Amino acid sequence: MSTTSKSRAFPTHIVVFLAPAVIVYTLFMIYPLIDSLRLSFFATGPDNKEYFVGLQNYVKLFTDSNYAPRFWGALKNNIVFFLVHMLVQNPIGLLLAALLASGGWGRKFYRTVLFMPTVLSFVIIGFIWNLILSPLWGVAESILKAVGLGALFRPWLGLESTALVTISLISVWQFVGIPMILFYAALIGIPEELIEAARVDGATGWQVFWRIKFPLILPTVGIVGILTFVGNFNAFDLIYTIKGALAGPNFSTDIMGTLFYRTFFGQQLQLGNPTMGATVAAMMFLIILSGVLIYMFLWQRRVQTVEM
Template sequence: MGVREVPLLGDQHTALPTISLMSVWEYVGIPMIFLYTALIAVPHDMVEAARIDGARSWSLFWRIKFPLIAPQFALIVILTYIWTFNGFDIVYALNGSAPGPNYSTDILGTLFYRTFFGSSGQVADLDLGATIASVIFLIILITTAAYVVVLQRRIRTYQL
């Protein structure tokens, strides 16, 4: 009995999850470096004082370390959210401008590319392409601004 080969990019049910896992692997390095540098910047005096007071490792992280690295964590969340909209490169590298099996790997970036530049026999539509790019920009702008406003309110409540 041989090994069954699964066409991960050729099946509409597995194509987008496969590309998503590849994207996670591609973009995991920078957030890990940010978190690592934030964690090593936590003052050792605070950690040692919490340990002397009897804090266990889990409460030490959530009550001492995480509040101190929260600004870096917020930055990582914002950057990761913006980078997800730049997922065009990996989809294009794996599928070209074609939207994958039954449009299963079509994201806003590839839709913009196919519409604005035209591909696979599709005529370029500059107006619709510019509209798609504007919608992508507005989605990123509104959600990032809302996240920052909510984050600023939380920070103000902690400071009072």
């Protein structure tokens, strides 16, 4: 190869390699996203034509006595849904990853088993948990009875006070494998020398974890956090399969995804309203966007990836 270019030529190859991704991404992601945002500024008139109405749909979403309680209710429920994941799913994921990374018998087996629910379909997860928790045929009640706690059993999925947390925990069960694998990959990437050095200096296992390992996997903590945030505010499937689009009882499990679905596609006798649906979708986009921006500017800039 004797190519020694004299002048900097136009990098055609870059264009070629980028073109497929740029074209596909623009056509199937950016264009629909912008068109959906555009739609949220329109409303359908009585003659089935769309008219530009400015911010009217947003005003309606925030103030109308029909839409506003649903929107704020869905947002509140979505925050609860997210907090349960942050407080339960991610710490458990970290704990499991730490246990797996510490080695020992059956590590590969447990790694696979714990990750398995993640690859199952939502429909299967919803069906299985409906059966497990069913007050008629479920095993949950018999298990509780076997340990003498039968009186604690409630139809958790059907009660307004517990349905949302129950579904959140089912989702945690399903997705705990993802933070686990990410933390696990980060933990086994830590050089053995550092840990040995700490041990030589007299650090206990607890100290090694919190003083050496945890600071080194902080970037992964951020990634897991933002993945959870984006995933939770886009969630829809599990609630739809377990509770349907009306997200009962009495809207207690209604989150942004189900609100969007119900508004956009309609439900039973309620006809779909594409423009209000696009408004809800735009709000979901803004919420997720602001979350991602906070992560990028407040977290990612402070946390330094340690190169070793």
